[in-house]
Amino acid sequence: MLHTKAPHIEEMVGEALQKAHHLGEPLFISIVEHIDDQNPFQFFETGQHIDQHRSFWQSAENDLTMVGIGKASQLYAKSKQRFREVQSLWKHLQENAMLHDDYNKKGTGMVALGGFSFDPEQKEDTPWESFPDSKMTIPAFLLTKVDGETYLTINALIFPEDHQQQIAHQIQDHRDLLLNEGEVSGSLPVIDQTFEVAPEAWKESVKKATDDITAGLMEKVVLARELRVTFKEDVQIAAVLKALADTQPNSYIFCYESEGDHFIGATPERLAKVEDRELVSTCLAGTIPRGRTEQEDLKLGEELLGDPKNLQEHQFVVEMIKEAVEACSSQVEVPNGPVLYPLRNLQHLYTPVRAVLDQGYTLLDVIEKLHPTPALGGMPQRVSVEYIRTHETLNRGWYAGPIGWFDAQDNGEFAVAIRSALIQQKEASLFAGCGVVEDSDPEAEYAETAVKLKPMMNVLGGSEWDM
Numbered sequence: 001m002l003h004t005k006a007p008h009i010e011e012m013v014g015e016a017l018q019k020a021h022h023l024g025e026p027l028f029i030s031i032v033e034h035i036d037d038q039n040p041f042q043f044f045e046t047g048q049h050i051d052q053h054r055s056f057w058q059s060a061e062n063d064l065t066m067v068g069i070g071k072a073s074q075l076y077a078k079s080k081q082r083f084r085e086v087q088s089l090w091k092h093l094q095e096n097a098m099l100h101d102d103y104n105k106k107g108t109g110m111v112a113l114g115g116f117s118f119d120p121e122q123k124e125d126t127p128w129e130s131f132p133d134s135k136m137t138i139p140a141f142l143l144t145k146v147d148g149e150t151y152l153t154i155n156a157l158i159f160p161e162d163h164q165q166q167i168a169h170q171i172q173d174h175r176d177l178l179l180n181e182g183e184v185s186g187s188l189p190v191i192d193q194t195f196e197v198a199p200e201a202w203k204e205s206v207k208k209a210t211d212d213i214t215a216g217l218m219e220k221v222v223l224a225r226e227l228r229v230t231f232k233e234d235v236q237i238a239a240v241l242k243a244l245a246d247t248q249p250n251s252y253i254f255c256y257e258s259e260g261d262h263f264i265g266a267t268p269e270r271l272a273k274v275e276d277r278e279l280v281s282t283c284l285a286g287t288i289p290r291g292r293t294e295q296e297d298l299k300l301g302e303e304l305l306g307d308p309k310n311l312q313e314h315q316f317v318v319e320m321i322k323e324a325v326e327a328c329s330s331q332v333e334v335p336n337g338p339v340l341y342p343l344r345n346l347q348h349l350y351t352p353v354r355a356v357l358d359q360g361y362t363l364l365d366v367i368e369k370l371h372p373t374p375a376l377g378g379m380p381q382r383v384s385v386e387y388i389r390t391h392e393t394l395n396r397g398w399y400a401g402p403i404g405w406f407d408a409q410d411n412g413e414f415a416v417a418i419r420s421a422l423i424q425q426k427e428a429s430l431f432a433g434c435g436v437v438e439d440s441d442p443e444a445e446y447a448e449t450a451v452k453l454k455p456m457m458n459v460l461g462g463s464e465w466d467m
């Protein structure tokens, strides 16, 4: 592949420097170029030589892949108002920005990728020290595959005291390093030990939750459990990511690296997407395994569609999402009943919600209204989240939190970070939860969470893993 010099880097850096001098503040520059096809997993792997801060996103519809390397800027917010704060930091960053973009494609240019923890009021840090309440990163280099084409965005924050040639050369060197041919070289990890955290105590907590529901404390609560795994060697993340993408269709494939720790997963659950003010949210709750034969699969699907306990789990989600979406949009469309959403290892009940976002609202406003839906928290929202904070022994961190991206045109999408793992060199914590309603049976919920752990386990060297 022939690599040309990225257009305009030196000129833009020079121009930005002049403006930064004048303003006495840093200025953001963003340059989008159309490039030859590039393997996103390879790009991600090579990126480790530039920064221990990378992000990966592939939409469930597989129409958008983004890989971010490094950080041109980051948006942090700690308070309960974190979604609004991130939005205002984002607006501020855009006020002092110079953009060069001839293509205007979603997911290119000034794009922030990142996520939010499940519960900002959770005080415990371990093992999520590298994952604060909110962290959105505008990568220094962003590879975007969209509409069958590939784009590279270069982002940088230029400070008045920067040196034009030095910055421009560094950008050019990193760009050349990233744009190389090849395939992902790493292999999948080999498991040393697997440890299920207190399964019996977890089943008892499910039993207790059903009693508390019967007593009228709440209607539904989602309880999660953890599986810890150690490996013979440090996990090679690019290989795991590629294997996830290869094995989990209909899922968002995500990875967010923060200070060398990786939060990675393949989630089917969209929280909200906004494109040209069209809003789509998804109700996904209610679960049964896939069958081993087509016949068994159909039978299980029918069983799920008619099962009162699963329909109840699902209905709470539909009611809450409908209400939240109606509060900020018009032309809200919700089908009368759910259909099946098939994944490799299991199938869910699925109801899409479509609407047109009202003027004045952004994707982050929608996320604020939705998170956590009863697919991750429960019903009512506040009581169930408090219940989780008090009764769940694990620290969810970013598990079950919103993860995704937005761009400068107010397009973007967030999924819910389930079917996921936190990987720290030779160790991983995997998480899976389930919706507990009055008729939940602890053994059945335990089995359901075991199937939900499979997608991650299978790419982490646990192909034989079955429990």
Ligand SMILES: C=C(O[C@H]1C=CC=C(C(=O)O)[C@@H]1O)C(=O)O
Pocket: 222, 224, 269, 284, 285, 286, 287, 313, 348, 374, 375, 376, 418, 419, 431, 432, 433, 434, 435, 436, 452
């Ligand atoms: C909380 C999880 O799944 C949720 C999403 C879909 C179906 C669910 C269920 O049927 O229980 C859960 O609400 C998880 O996978 O960790």
Ligand SMILES: [Mg+2]
Pocket: 285, 286, 287, 313, 434, 435, 448
């Ligand atoms: Mg369930």
